[in-house]
Amino acid sequence: MGEDADVATSLADSVSEEIADRLAPVDAELARRYPGEPPTRQPVHTVYVPADAVSSGTVSAWGEQAREMLDEHAPDAVSFASVLGLPSHLAGPVHDRVRAKLEREPVEDLRIDFEDGYGRRPDSEEDAAAARAARLVADAFEDGSAPPCMGIRMKCMEADVRDRGIRTLDIFLTGLVDAGGLPGGLVLTLPKVSHPEQVAAMARLCGEFETARGLPEGRIGFEIQIETTQSILGPDGRATVALMIDAAGGRATSLHYGTFDYSAACGVSAEYQAMDHPVADHAKAVMQAAAAGTGVRLSDGSTNIVPSGRREQVHDAWRHHHALVRRSLARAYYQGWDMHPGHLPTRYAAVYAFYREGMERAAARLAAYTGNAGGDAAVMDEPATARALSNYLLRGLDCGALSSGEVARHSGLTRADLDALAGRATEAQVNSGP
Numbered sequence: 135m136g137e138d139a140d141v142a143t144s145l146a147d148s149v150s151e152e153i154a155d156r157l158a159p160v161d162a163e164l165a166r167r168y169p170g171e172p173p174t175r176q177p178v179h180t181v182y183v184p185a186d187a188v189s190s191g192t193v194s195a196w197g198e199q200a201r202e203m204l205d206e207h208a209p210d211a212v213s214f215a216s217v218l219g220l221p222s223h224l225a226g227p228v229h230d231r232v233r234a235k236l237e238r239e240p241v242e243d244l245r246i247d248f249e250d251g252y253g254r255r256p257d258s259e260e261d262a263a264a265a266r267a268a269r270l271v272a273d274a275f276e277d278g279s280a281p282p283c284m285g286i287r288m289k290c291m292e293a294d295v296r297d298r299g300i301r302t303l304d305i306f307l308t309g310l311v312d313a314g315g316l317p318g319g320l321v322l323t324l325p326k327v328s329h330p331e332q333v334a335a336m337a338r339l340c341g342e343f344e345t346a347r348g349l350p351e352g353r354i355g356f357e358i359q360i361e362t363t364q365s366i367l368g369p370d371g372r373a374t375v376a377l378m379i380d381a382a383g384g385r386a387t388s389l390h391y392g393t394f395d396y397s398a399a400c401g402v403s404a405e406y407q408a409m410d411h412p413v414a415d416h417a418k419a420v421m422q423a424a425a426a427g428t429g430v431r432l433s434d435g436s437t438n439i440v441p442s443g444r445r446e447q448v449h450d451a452w453r454h455h456h457a458l459v460r461r462s463l464a465r466a467y468y469q470g471w472d473m474h475p476g477h478l479p480t481r482y483a484a485v486y487a488f489y490r491e492g493m494e495r496a497a498a499r500l501a502a503y504t505g506n507a508g509g510d511a512a513v514m515d516e517p518a519t520a521r522a523l524s525n526y527l528l529r530g531l532d533c534g535a536l537s538s539g540e541v542a543r544h545s546g547l548t549r550a551d552l553d554a555l556a557g558r559a560t561e562a563q564v565n566s567g568p
Contacts, residue, residue, distance in 0.1 A: 137453030159492075167380075168427035169527060173558045176431050177242035177283050177534040178473045178485050180390070184251040185263045185286070188244075190270060192514035193281055199475035203441060207448045208479075210280045217449045218456045218480065224487050225468035226252045232482045235534055236278070240478055242533070243283035243469075246270070248302050249290065249325050257298070264302045268309025275317040285321035287359075291332035300339060307354070311347050322356040323390065327363040328379040330374065337383045355385045366417050388429045389421050390471075393435030409435050409458050409470075418467065423517035434462040441476030459484035468529055482533075489530030496523045500551065500555065504567025524556035 183192055206373055208214035212231075215225035246267045248260065255263070267286055274280035280536065286306055289299030303322070310316050324336050340354035358367065358378055367373040379386050396417055397407035408414065418434065425432055437458055441451040455477055472481055503520045515523070530536035531549065538549055547555075 144243045167430045170327055170427060170563075172429045173252070173553070175282060176529070177471055178533050179241075179282075179469065179470050179481050180243040180245055180283075180433060181208075181472050182245045182247045182251055182287065185246050185248050185267055186252065186255075188246050188267070188270065188419045190279070193241045193279065196475045196478065197236045200240060200478040201233070202447065203476050204236070204479045207441075214479075214483070217452055218483055218487075219453075220483070220487055224490055227490055227506050228483050228486045229567040231486050231534060232479055234424055235482050236478060239281065240455060241281045242279050243321065244401045245284075245321070245323055246286045248299075251287075252297075253338065254295075257301075260298065260302060261305060261384045264305035266310050268306045268313065269319070271306075271317065274312035276314070277317065277412040280317070280319065281325050283319045283321045285318070285323070287323035287325055290324065290326035291335055292328075294325065303339065305342070307343055307422075308347075312347075314331050316349070316353065318319060320354075321387070322354070323359055324356050325392070326361055326395065327358050327378060328362040330377040333381040333386070335384050337381065340385055346422075352384060355387040356382070356546045357390050358386055359387045359390045359392050360380070360417065361395035361399070362419055363396070366420050373420050373424055375421055375515075379424060379428055379430055383545040386428075388433055388469075389425055390430040390433040391421065391467075393471075394438070397436075408436060409448070410461060418465070422466065431469065432467055434473070436471035436473050437477075438473065441480075442474075446494060448476065451476070453461075456480040456484045460488065463488045484533040485533055489526070489533070489535035493530060493536055493541065494525065494544050496526050497541060499523055499526070500545045500552075504551075504555075521556050528552050528556060528558075 180468045181196065204214070208217050211544070213231035214220075214229050215222065220228060223515060248264070248267075252260075253261075271284055274284060286302070288306075289295040291299065307316070308491075311318070314521040320403075324333070327333060336356055340356065341351065344351070344353055358365075358375075360375060365378065368377070375389065375413060379389075386394060391409075391414065393409050393414060394407050395522055397413060398404075402411060402413060414435070418432075437455055439451050439454055441448040441455075460483055462468075465499050470481070471528040472478060499515055500520060500523050503515050503523075527536065527541050527545070531538060531541065531552075541547060541552075
């Protein structure tokens with residue numbers, strides 16, 4: 135049939151118009167709830183340090199300790215690759231990038247902890263620690279020594295510590311504003327959430343502070359820590375975590391899985407509390423489905439097995455940690471917690487190997503999808519997969535696993551091209567919005 139041939143239809147134009155009118159509120163609601171991947175960089179890990187132990191030298195000290203462990207227990211690329219079971223072609227590139235990362239940016243996200251890692255102290259002591267934390271964060275962002283993300287974990291919204299948590303948050307934020315304003319990389323964590331109303335209360339606190347200090351509405355966001363069974367499944371059978379994202383009113387930035395509190399709440403004995411336990415996998419699968427498309431990111435938990443002692447013990451702990459990080463990455467958990475400087479070499483080794491081993495294949499598939507010469511046409515990808523491939527390369531670029539030059543060489547695509555394919559608004563577009 136020619137392009138100009140008439141075709142027959144039976145529906146009046148008014149039918150389509152009426153359906154469009156009827157679905158307009160749904161379209162708007164879906165756009166509001168599911169904005170897609172945010173344009174900002176997601177850190178590959180979070181490091182928690184108790185508020186009384188953190189200092190201006192904490193980040194550099196962690197990097198130095200991690201390098202010393204690497205030099206002592208796996209001093210070259212071959213030995214490091216042998217410990218972790220990396221293929222020979224990745225040994226040099228991964229080892230060199232890990233060493234460089236530990237010198238340049240050993241920690242991507244630092245959380246000053248006022249909760250489990252800090253405990254209960256006299257009010258005067260915690261007041262002073264909160265004010266000190268604000269000065270440390272403000273100074274670090276001012277002098278350029280801060281990691282990309284930095285902030286505090288306050289006490290939770292449970293009745294016995296609620297007032298203390300609110301006061302600590304107020305002192306900390308007030309200190310930052312008085313020191314010059316809230317830094318762009320500020321992150322706040324609300325732990326042990328068990329009901330959506332606790333999230334709504336945190337959102338109100340943020341809004342009240344914005345009003346009190348003349349900040350733009352919505353400036354302050356926060357992470358929700360998922361470490362109670364009530365945060366996954368409510369008494370009515372609904373997935374509570376989805377209600378929590380809604381209760382945050384657009385302020386939720388990520389969901390962090392708490393390995394040990396959640397496992398204990400499920401009755402798992404201490405010996406078997408782990409990131410790869412079935413109760414952990416179930417909780418994280420629910421979190422993943424609830425957060426998908428909302429712009430709320432995910433973080434896995436941690437292991438309490440730290441590299442220490444004899445070389446064999448360090449190697450065993452490294453292999454264990456490396457395997458857990460790789461498992462999380464394969465399950466689309468691109469962030470986790472690290473509890474010890476000795477976890478840094480294996481965190482970055484797992485992350486860098488994950489992105490480097492798949493870079494050429496992902497780039498070739500995108501080249502074929504976009505019609506660039508030399509692309510791999512053996513796989514016919516759809517737009518959703520192209521988004522996933524683009525996000526894969528973008529994450530590799532953000533953490534330092536990949537360079538823009540090699541990605542462009544294999545795919546023919548720039549960073550801006552990848553942002554567009556991934557459906558990410560650029561930060562400039564976000565900042566110029568209403």
